[in-house]
Amino acid sequence: MTGRIPHLSSPGAFTVRKRDGNTARSRLGLVIRAILFDLDETLFDHRRAVAHAATRWTDSVCPGHELLLEAPALWLDLEDKHVPAWQAGECSFAEQRRRRLREFCRRLGLPQPADPDAAFAAFLTHYESAWAAFPDVHETLAALADLDEPPALGVLTNGAPDQQEAKLSRLGLLDRMEVVLTPDALGAFKPDAECYRKAAAKLGLAPEEVLMVGDNLVLDAAAPAQAGMTGVWLDRYRAEPCPRSPSITRITTLRELPGVLDALNSPRPWPWTPGATTGTTAGATAGGTIGAAAFAADLRMAGRGELALVPVS
Numbered sequence: 190m191t192g193r194i195p196h197l198s199s200p201g202a203f204t205v206r207k208r209d210g211n212t213a214r215s216r217l218g219l220v221i222r223a224i225l226f227d228l229d230e231t232l233f234d235h236r237r238a239v240a241h242a243a244t245r246w247t248d249s250v251c252p253g254h255e256l257l258l259e260a261p262a263l264w265l266d267l268e269d270k271h272v273p274a275w276q277a278g279e280c281s282f283a284e285q286r287r288r289r290l291r292e293f294c295r296r297l298g299l300p301q302p303a304d305p306d307a308a309f310a311a312f313l314t315h316y317e318s319a320w321a322a323f324p325d326v327h328e329t330l331a332a333l334a335d336l337d338e339p340p341a342l343g344v345l346t347n348g349a350p351d352q353q354e355a356k357l358s359r360l361g362l363l364d365r366m367e368v369v370l371t372p373d374a375l376g377a378f379k380p381d382a383e384c385y386r387k388a389a390a391k392l393g394l395a396p397e398e399v400l401m402v403g404d405n406l407v408l409d410a411a412a413p414a415q416a417g418m419t420g421v422w423l424d425r426y427r428a429e430p431c432p433r434s435p436s437i438t439r440i441t442t443l444r445e446l447p448g449v450l451d452a453l454n455s456p457r458p459w460p461w462t463p464g465a466t467t468g469t470t471a472g473a474t475a476g477g478t479i480g481a482a483a484f485a486a487d488l489r490m491a492g493r494g495e496l497a498l499v500p501v502s
């Protein structure tokens with residue numbers, strides 16, 4: 190039988206097709222056994238560190254610069270512009286840093302650095318001095334560790350391995366993680382489906398047994414869901430307008446994760462009425478309220494092969 194789930198009925202949503210509930214995967218009774226976290230803007234407060242570093246560095250080059258307050262946003266914009274060139278293999282990691290710094294100076298009217306690598310190293314000194322975890326991180330990891338069957342924890346990041354492990358170490362998180370996975374280890378960047386499949390394999394699990402959570406709707410929620418994981422979007426800054434996505438769970442703080450996990454791993458009878466679930470909710474989207482637990486249940490059923498999510502053409 191095929192039909193639309195009411196609370197998923199939005200443009201680009203999915204129809205829902207009930208499969209034979211007695212499939213091999215459903216018999217396995219898959220549950221979430223691991224959580225993979227994105228790092229920047231999920232566990233690590235990257236914006237705060239960039240704000241500190243961009244203003245301090247600019248002020249060191251041009252004290253009292255009239256555009257000083259615009260420096261952090263410009264730096265973040267230039268990350269989005271230049272980092273993809275490295276990810277696409279078009280330049281080295283060091284070169285995308287040089288490109289960022291040169292354009293940053295040009296856009297702010299600062300003198301071009303004679304030695305961009307040295308100038309970037311000075312920026313990094315400020316950046317690293319402001320490294321910090323978000324305030325909900327340690328308490329959430331402690332709550333997850335206190336569960337009867339605590340999930341394995343790991344990090345899946347598109348960043349460079351040395352810097353990302355250094356951040357985790359500074360934040361006191363490295364020892365909590367069973368794996369820290371980067372494109373160097375996986376041979377693929379998020380949102381390549383191979384990235385998520387290999388990450389699950391590194392944990393010795395099927396993708397359906399892994400929950401991925403992060404601040405990027407595509408990289409950390411939608412794409413992992415397409416690869417078989419459960420995708421959870423961490424919308425810390427409550428995006429306005431809030432994009433509707435029928436295939437992910439939205440949370441606004443990591444503190445919601447234990448409840449989401451509980452909902453995902455709770456046995457659920459079939460037939461089940463979508464949207465009728467109570468309990469943990471992720472909050473409202475601009476286009477309508479989406480209960481996290483209900484969404485999570487949708488995805489778990491899809492992961493077990495009990496439902497197939499089929500894009501509406």
Ligand SMILES: [Mg+2]
Nearest residue numbers: 227229230404
């Ligand atoms: Mg991120």
